[in-house]
Amino acid sequence: MATTNIPTLKQRRLGVELRKLRERAGLSSTAAAARIGVQQARVSMMEAGRYAVSADRVRAMARSYACSDPQLVDALAAMTGGRTRGWWDEYREYLPATFADLAELEHQARGVRVALVIHIPGLLQTVDYARAVIREAAPPLRAFEVEHRLTHRMKRQEILYRDSPVPYTAIIHEAALRMGFGGAEVVRAQLEHLLEMSEMDNVTIQVIPFSSGTFPGSGQSIDYVLGPVPQLDTTQLDLAWGCQFVDAEAELARYKAVVDRMEATALKPDESRDFIHGIVRSM
Structure with a gap:
């Protein structure tokens, strides 16, 4: 070997x-x-x-x-064998290695659960909303770097549409629904897209409204990726410098507990859909 x-x-x-x-x-x-x-x-x-x-x-x-x-x-x-090339390997030359690793992890996942406070989850973003978010990176990215990250993010979304789509649960705080990335028209289109995605059989969207008060994991974005067996689950955290992957058993248990509690705090899927409709109508 x-x-x-x-x-x-x-x-x-x-x-x-x-x-x-x-x-x-x-x-x-x-x-x-x-x-x-x-x-x-x-x-x-x-x-x-x-x-x-x-x-x-x-x-x-x-x-x-x-x-x-x-x-x-x-x-x-x-998990054995040599490196299996996927579409994500095309980006290893242009983006940090963790971007390709995240795409491969999602591609092979048994399921994905995400919890976000400020942004709409990347796999549910429209092109215009994603571009607006990526442009806010610090330090600022050059135009071609923005486009590389944008196309990479859009390709990651394919796991939701393939023949055997990945089950995907998104727990989104009301703050993320009301943030003005890209301006009012971009946000409105993004929320309408979110409503469309919520109708998919493999996508579950739940909202934590401001009225819920405090909640576990406040301010932190968490992607909890289910492996083929629970021991191979992985948590991915978004940090200022990029992605961090967590696989230590104690830390995995802690992040899973946080996502579980955030999900319990959030509105049910039907209530969340009505909540998002209400925000769109008020814009």
């Missing part, structure tokens, strides 16, 4: 999960290498995502580590 200098998010995550299995078994990397018949440096490279691992190797490692969760082993085996 070949080494890779810049592993993708999937390759890094596979390595992290193999390390977790080894550590749960109480084995050092040296002891693990002896069990599976490779050098210790090879184990370290596999756990760093810098050495491609076969499905058979993953299953052999799981047996050596006494992993008794067949669903997890199957999910890890499915």
